[in-house]
Amino acid sequence: xxxxxxxxxxLNAVHREFGGRMVEFAGWEMPVQxxxxxxxxxxxxxxxSVFDTCHMGEFMFRGDPGKAGLERLVTVxxxxxxxxxxxxxxxxxxxGGVIDDLVVYRISGDEWMVVVNAGDIEGDFGHFxxxxxxxxxxxxxxxxxxKIDLQGxxxxxxxxxxxxxxGAAGLGYYSFGTFxxxxxxxxxxxxxxxxxxxxxxxxxxxxxxxLWRRLLxxxxxxxxxxxxxxxxRMEMGYPLYGSDLDRNTTPVEAGLDRFIPFNxxxxxxxxxxxxxxxxxxxxxxGLAADSRRSPRHGNGIWLDGREVGKxxxxxxxxxLEKGIALGYVEPAAAKSPGPLIIRGEKAxxxxxxxxxxxxxxxxxRG
Amino acid sequence: xxxxxxxxxxxxxxxxxxxxxxxxxxxTHYAQEQxxxxxFVELPAAGKKVKQFGPLCSVESVxxxxxxxxxxxxxxxxxxxxxxxSPEKVNASPYGDGWIAEIDMGDPAEKANxxxxxxxxxxxxxxxx
Numbered sequence: 001x002x003x004x005x006x007x008x009x010x011l012n013a014v015h016r017e018f019g020g021r022m023v024e025f026a027g028w029e030m031p032v033q034x035x036x037x038x039x040x041x042x043x044x045x046x047x048x049s050v051f052d053t054c055h056m057g058e059f060m061f062r063g064d065p066g067k068a069g070l071e072r073l074v075t076v077x078x079x080x081x082x083x084x085x086x087x088x089x090x091x092x093x094x095x096g097g098v099i100d101d102l103v104v105y106r107i108s109g110d111e112w113m114v115v116v117n118a119g120d121i122e123g124d125f126g127h128f129x130x131x132x133x134x135x136x137x138x139x140x141x142x143x144x145x146x147k148i149d150l151q152g153x154x155x156x157x158x159x160x161x162x163x164x165x166x167g168a169a170g171l172g173y174y175s176f177g178t179f180x181x182x183x184x185x186x187x188x189x190x191x192x193x194x195x196x197x198x199x200x201x202x203x204x205x206x207x208x209x210x211l212w213r214r215l216l217x218x219x220x221x222x223x224x225x226x227x228x229x230x231x232x233r234m235e236m237g238y239p240l241y242g243s244d245l246d247r248n249t250t251p252v253e254a255g256l257d258r259f260i261p262f263n264x265x266x267x268x269x270x271x272x273x274x275x276x277x278x279x280x281x282x283x284x285x286g287l288a289a290d291s292r293r294s295p296r297h298g299n300g301i302w303l304d305g306r307e308v309g310k311x312x313x314x315x316x317x318x319x320l321e322k323g324i325a326l327g328y329v330e331p332a333a334a335k336s337p338g339p340l341i342i343r344g345e346k347a348x349x350x351x352x353x354x355x356x357x358x359x360x361x362x363x364x365r366g
Numbered sequence: 367x368x369x370x371x372x373x374x375x376x377x378x379x380x381x382x383x384x385x386x387x388x389x390x391x392x393x394t395h396y397a398q399e400q401x402x403x404x405x406f407v408e409l410p411a412a413g414k415k416v417k418q419f420g421p422l423c424s425v426e427s428v429x430x431x432x433x434x435x436x437x438x439x440x441x442x443x444x445x446x447x448x449x450x451x452s453p454e455k456v457n458a459s460p461y462g463d464g465w466i467a468e469i470d471m472g473d474p475a476e477k478a479n480x481x482x483x484x485x486x487x488x489x490x491x492x493x494x495x
Contacts, residue, residue: 227429292405292426294428294431316406346408
């Protein structure tokens with residue numbers, strides 16, 4: 001591992017102080033766990049945890065999204081959102097392949113924030129810049145901003161006790177506001193990646209450590225790492241870019257086209273409409289194992305003696321005590337009422353197609 | 367206690383408690399810590415014949431899977447069925463409730479091939495973290 005090039009979030013030293021076990025993820029040094037992945041997972045579902053998500057990217061746009069070309073670069077209807085709302089969507093290539101999945105926030109009449117994954121912030125920024133009219137006010141604020149996710153059924157009660165942020169407790173799902181916290185203007189959205197009630201905080205990088213410590217000052221709040229973040233999102237069937245989504249998968253294949261308003265123009269629209277009309281060669285499905293064995297990325301998925309697909313995300317679902325997987329299979333196999341066989345490294349794992357989310361008791365929308 | 371003094375150890379981080387010709391085995395504190403939260407233990411079947419340092423069974427954690435090797439040759443006489451539903455006991459009590467299997471030993475002289483607690487502790491220290 002080239003430690004010289006690895007990026008660190010502003011919370012790096014704090015993670016070590018709290019006993020975080022550091023690993024490399026998408027070019028960043030991040031805590032995979034503090035105490036244990038399973039206990040951090042369960043604590044998030046029962047109480048409340050904080051996650052360092054500073055490594056994600058944030059781009060700021062000011063202007064007219066239609067005229068400047070932003071509207072065409074994302075599936076999210078930027079001009080047709082109210083300020084204070086955010087929406088999940090995609091940046092696609094011509095073939096409908098996913099360049100990144102993202103959330104667009106409308107901050108005001110002429111200001112939007114685009115939040116992207118940590119994997120290729122520079123590449124994403126270049127894609128947007130290349131598609132926008134020259135002179136467009138579009139900046140990469142990823143390094144200037146820190147981000148923390150507060151997730152769990154107790155998250156609303158914590159935010160009510162955070163001076164300056166109390167109003168965020170009244171936010172609806174996928175709404176956000178700007179609050180005065182720790183002497184800064186902080187965006188807080190009612191969003192997350194765990195299926196539990198919670199918030200994402202966007203705060204100046206210079207203040208993110210203070211916010212982290214402030215949140216951990218509440219006895220109910222514990223730190224959670226990327227290991228638990230992954231088990232939590234997988235139980236919800238949420239895709240992970242780089243595993244379940246990439247430039248060779250489309251939102252139609254991934255079963256995510258319900259997030260796309262096809263009545264607006266965007267790059268990749270025609271390709272997606274062709275797929276909706278003619279069908280796809282592969283479909284993303286959820287598979288639930290009948291045992292505790294974990295399917296892993298790359299395992300083959302077999303039906304009636306043939307390989308019909310591959311696992312893209314696999315692992316153990318702590319809240320279900322079973323193995324689960326997401327994977328692309330031939331569309332006919334996705335409808336199989338009978339079991340499919342996942343060929344693990346050590347053994348065959350019998351699994352059935354399961355409707356998503358695997359875990360149905362999340363508090364996010366409550 | 368990270369390295370109980372009454373046990374013998376292997377380079378692959380298994381421990382063995384030998385009473386006469388009966389051996390009880392498990393994985394060490396170091397092994398469970400490296401693995402992280404254990405999610406599944408594939409217990410060996412009773413009657414399975416094993417060789418010293420040969421494969422005995424396997425263990426999965428959230429992030430990895432690993433093979434467990436037998437510290438002694440012999441025949442598996444019992445496996446800790448509690449681990450079927452509660453594999454996390456291996457993390458919580460690797461030398462106690464988290465034991466994995468019991469083996470009827472074929473050759474007591476094999477003890478000489480194992481490390482005592484002091485040697486194992488030194489070995490682990492040398493591995494760093």
